[in-house]
Amino acid sequence: MQVSTEFARRTYPGYPSDDQLRYYIYIPAGVLALVGITWALSVRFRLVKALLALVAVAALLSLPSYLYYYTGGV
Numbered sequence: 001m002q003v004s005t006e007f008a009r010r011t012y013p014g015y016p017s018d019d020q021l022r023y024y025i026y027i028p029a030g031v032l033a034l035v036g037i038t039w040a041l042s043v044r045f046r047l048v049k050a051l052l053a054l055v056a057v058a059a060l061l062s063l064p065s066y067l068y069y070y071t072g073g074v
Helices: 005-011 018-044 046-070
Strands: none
Touching: 018 046
């Protein structure tokens, strides 16, 4: 008896859900693609490199507030 893939995903343990695929596969792949594209552009254009530095500083400054408010103070 052949079980369809959709039925197997809903019924049997071990198959990742759509949310797990999105969180563990699609989002990191998208972030890596954006990082790669941004890095390639920063090698070519000086303005992109300056904007990248500003984004990095802003991210580092906003990280503590994110960790405090959204992760319960961890």
